[in-house]
Amino acid sequence: MPDAAADPRSAPSEHWPAPRSRGPVTATVSLPGSKSLTNRALVLAALADGPSVVRRALRSRDTTLMARSLSAMGAHVDTAAEDWQVTPGALRGPAHVDCGLAGTVMRFVPPVAALAEGEVSFDGDPHMRNRPVGEVLTALRGLGVEVDDAGRGALPFTVRGHGSVRGGTVVLDASASSQFVSALLLAGARYDRGVDVRHDGKPVPSQPHIDMTTAMLRRHGVEVDDSSPNRWSVAPGPVRAVDHLIEPDLSNAAPFLALAATTGGTVTVRDWPASTTQAGDALREILSLMGCEVAMVDVPDATSGRGLRVTGPDRLQGIDHDLHDVGELAPAVTALCALAEGPSHLRGIAHIRHHETDRIAALATELGALGADVVEHPDGLSLRPAPLHGGLFHTYADHRMAHAAVIVGAGVDGVLVEDVATTGKTFPDFAGFWSRLLGPAADERG
Known part of the structure; x- marks a missing residue:
């Protein structure tokens, strides 16, 4: 059972009927931009040596919170248009950062706040007080930063900046989240010693998320050495102002491509990059293993002229797969496995117990309540074919859990999704978009 603080059963909420697919789904869709790329681009733009533009930025709760947090400390982030204008400024307090449910805000912003002159306080939604951030705070103390968290290693806390950070070498345990590493690297070039x-x-x-961070740092002219295992160093120096064009969020593609996989249909995602550091690109391999046809194809109305096309099989196969590097895909993949005609074992994902909720426990609980034959392991889940039925699927304020719910709902009558609005974390109006996709419209949708 997931932790009580994240359990929605304690409060009433709206229950959304997940649309049921009545046949093969054929659609071409455009997806919002990547949250991971947008928030990294915003941090680097705020630390850069001049103004820059984040083009096609994702406009969601997580990215809006990031923009507001950087603006609160003195950068100017203009989010009025599709392309966001960022002008660096002198970082200062007092300021307050609302982390909401955004792990990137809670972890990426404190190393930036350490460069400010004055106090910056941090807090967020109640469940965020359970998510780990102590390794980042301890590392900052080791680099000469004053942090007051009353010994909790969690929200709320305050960073007291003095306008500069000594920097240097720090040892931490990042086995709970790669964000611990990325957080320090993103701000590290501005530290006196790197x-x-x-x-x-x-x-x-x-x-892949650390690879994303190092690739973006290099684009900004920052010297990064990641040649040794389990070690990443950033040299001190300027962060060059660079405009970014944000790729579609490939992890958000999971429920849409799942429609092809489960209905025997064909779904194409416009502007899928030919090369990317996004973890969601692993969907190509995973869906192939489950029996789908996966191909990069020409899409004339796409900005890039290309996209990813997935065609589902007659019989969806189970898989035995290590998701350690792409744990954010686990909820959607688990939902697919619950609908597959063979057994599955997903492993290497103990760390997702510390995401928005304990995702392993939550998936076992919610899928089991709908009839799935699912066994919870310390680092994963095993599933065997079983007839599923309708019922209420709780999301635990977790957008990826909502993705799992709608995937199951597309294949099973009577699935109700608790708090589908949590998908606004990375995909505004997801429910409306999903309903239109499965509605009685023309074949070409999105």
């Missing part, structure tokens, strides 16, 4: 981050612990999860 930063040399060394990991000591179990393997770091979600390696």
Whole structure:
């Protein structure tokens, strides 16, 4: 059972009927921009040596909170248009940062706040007080930053900046989240000695997200050395102002491509990048293993002229797969496995117990309540084919859990989704978009 603080059963909420697919789904869709890329681009733009533009930025709760937090400390982030204008400014307090449910805000902004002159306080939604951030705060103290968290290693806390950070070498355990590493690297070039981050612990999860961070730093002219295992160093120096064009959020593609996989239909996602550091790109391999046809194809109305096309099989196959590097895909993939005609075992994802909720426990609980034969393991889940039925699927204020719910609902009558609005974290009006996609409209949608 997921932790009580994240359990929605304690409060009433609206229950949304997940639309049921009545046949093969054929659609071409455009997706909002990547949250991970948008928030990294905003942080680097706020630390840069001149103004820049984040083009096609994702406009969602998480990215809006990031923009507001940077603006509160002295940067100017103009989010009025589709392309967001960022002008760096002198960082200062007093300021308050509302983290909401955004792990990137809670973890990426404190190292930036350490460069401010004055106090910056942090808090967020109630559940965020359960998510780990202590390793980042301890690392900042080791780099000479004053942090007051009353010994909690969690929200709320205050960073007391003095306009500069000594920097240097720090050892931490990033086995709970790759964001611990990215947080320090993003601000590290502005520290007097740069930063040399060394990991000591179990393997770091979600390696593609660290690769994303280092690639973006290099685009900004920052010298990064990641040649040694479990060590990343950033040399001190300026962060060059660079405009970014944000890719579609490939992890948000999971429920849409799942429609092709479960209905035997064909779904195409416009502007899928030919090369990317996004973890969601692993969907190509995962869906192929489950029996789908996956191909990059020409899409004339796409900005890039290309996209990813997935055609579902007659019989969806189960998989035995390690999701350690792409744990954010686990809820959607687990939902697919619950609908597959063979057994599945998903492993390497112990770290997702510390995401918006304990995702392993939550998936076992909610899928089990709908009839799934699911077994929870310390680092994953096993599923065997079983007839599913309708019922209430709780989301635990977790957008990825809502994705799992709608995937199951597309294949099973009578699934009700609790708090589908939580998808606004990374996809505004997801419910409306999803309903239109499965409505009795023409084949070409989105």
